[in-house]
Amino acid sequence: MKLYQPFNTTYNDEEITAIPFASAAVELPAFHLQGERAASHLYKDGKLTAWYWQGIALIENQRSVYFPRQNLFSFTELATVRRSKALSWVRRLAKALTLTTGSFLDLSSGILPLWRIYGGEDGSILILSQDLGDLFAAMANDEPKFFNISAWVHHNIHPAFTLCDQLTQLLYYAITGTPPFLRKETREDRYRHLPLAYSFEEVSLQTRLFIDASLSLSLTKQRDSTGNKEPQKALTAFLDATESIEWDAENRTEVPPPSAWQNTPKIQEFLASQAKRAKRIVFWRMKGWLIITIAVSVILVSWFTIDRVSEALKPPYTQFMDPPAIITEYYQGLNALDLSHMDAALAKKVKNPWTMEVTNLFVTRQTRKAYEGFSPTVDPNEWFAGGQKPLIEGSFLYGTTDVTVTRLDERTFTAQGTLYTPYPYDEEEADQEHRQSGSYMYTLTQTFTLDVGKKGWYEITSISSPRITRIGFLEIESIPRLEQTPPPAR
Known part of the structure; x- marks a missing residue:
């Protein structure tokens, strides 16, 4: 089983659902098992209720959180088998988040880690507690930690707009199969994402332009949109903005490799220009102080x-x-x-x-x-x-x-x-x-x-x-x- 992908099985003669988070070889940190369990939240039929996991055990040779059977799926499936309903699921997640509190979400990294979000076959949304998120992070190596957390962090945006931005990123991910800021060059290039307008013509142009515009919104427009609300309360702006957009993306069995859709001249030109900009930015960040120091020193030497x-x-x-x-x-x-x-x-x-x-x-x-x-x-x-x-x-x-x-x-x-x-x-x-x-x-x-x-x-x-x-x-x-x-x- 893949990590963070829920699966149904039998454990101790009980029908359960398990979410694997580490291999059997990884030792479980004892401090994560101490104290009272924090409540997770289950959103269903417009209501948010407290939800508790049952235990942690070695299931099918993986360390897993388990609980009574509840048919769940990871939000990573929005890019594949649930792609046609991705907008509905993201909007449902937004509605669930508006009912939560800032202390429960704990947006210390600016986003909600992907391994805390799950959908249910009955239309429900499960948001795991922060202590489970901390456990997953403590047991994860760099690759899953980057994909579930860092890949979604968008620096230098209005704090109230962070969740609106992340849910828009989920729509981008559903279309492309890649988070918009996954590439190092994109992050170095001041988070200038590859525009959806350059590809995926099967998806409504209006929808693609909406996502592109939302991910590159200026700070002034972000403030105008969300004010100084808490990030989860500001999601009402996201719900209003996405209420009337079309969503005609189709399901697929797997995520296409970037080479399958990034081979057009326009995209190649964008990526080449971005690589140059990113290289220049990195150079000045790493060597700029040295060049300035040398330049000043040369001036002083010349003066003498x-x-x-x-x-x-x-x-x-x-x-x-x-x-x-x-x-x-x-x-x-x-x-x-x-x-x-x-x-x-x-x-x-x-x-x-x-x-x-x-x-x-x-x-x-x-x-x-x-x-x-x-x-x-x-x-x-x-x-x-x-x-x-x-x-x-x-x-x-x-x-x-x-x-x-x-x-x-x-x-x-x-x-x-x-x-x-x-x-x-x-x-x-x-x-x-x-x-x-x-x-x-x-x-x-x-x-x-x-x-x-x-x-x-x-x-x-x-x-x-x-x-x-x-x-x-x-x-x-x-x-x-x-x-x-x-x-x-x-």
Whole structure:
């Protein structure tokens, strides 16, 4: 038997109905069996009465709540064998809920979990008590817990409108077989559901448009519709709105897979756009603070570089060096993330193509030093010289090794070396799954032009953009920061 699907059987020579909620292997928490049983509610013939379950037992190898036989079905059947009557059942549920109290419903999650709602063959509605709902939740794993609770939660809506929204979701579910906010992309995209207007033409367009409009209602219209009533009392608005809509959905034996009805160009276009929006929203939520921090830091760093105007009037430390030595010093500055070192021999108006990358890494290093007491960047030359030991978790190689300078003519030189970086530069690598520990390796080539300036020393008068060719990925063992070998006592 499927979990939360009522079934009839015989137990201790008594005809009963059981609702399974866990396998026999799952231990029943003792604290759920203590104290007085809370009343559930049975709605029948317009009246709401107290209803009590009989016991909890291992029935057909499943832990189940049981009670005297009462032909029940789960509301998940609204998407299949009871689809043609889904509107009637949802409206009947709304009428039952209007007679309940807020303390009984306990809408702490904003919705009524699906495993608390059952229909009866005699037209009744059974709403289980919150203590049974808590028991089901305590025994459930992530998948059923998500489907019965989280999949129906609609954030950022007017509190009084929550049950109106959930019952509208049940109508959407009855048509499609999928809750409107089930997909992660939908929830990330500010709960923008896939419109019913794009499919299921066999259902009245008026009905589909009503459901679409209700699920995307603005906060102002939600307030206008329900005021500040309790959510269950506000269902009168739902009953009024659904009284005259048509319902011509037909029964079916199983829920169609999304691929069976989401293959139209319009739906595919919607899903593709939604995926992009969701990805962008997630990116800014996860990385936005870092980008803003870096941007502010870059501005501050740029502001402080005003001092370079006065420094430019002084002879550079490279004034007595020949061109190959100047170029070698340039890459030592790259390894040290020192722009002043790199730019020392640049002629006026010559732009350093590494400025933005070096600045970003410099800010990252200084920020982590300040807040964590930890410098993440490691010069690959030092790492190789030290025996290629495991890197501390969170650190990475950055810089060049084996730089050679070749003279092309009196003014032009080519520098070539191996670049180590924590991130890929080429799109093919960027599209692959993020590598956890190691360094990307590239062959780096740049062309420099050097001339003797007016003041008598060599200056770099032009630098080409880096030409980078992928070599591969160097896997490097990492060790947790807590397992670092402490420095020797002094």
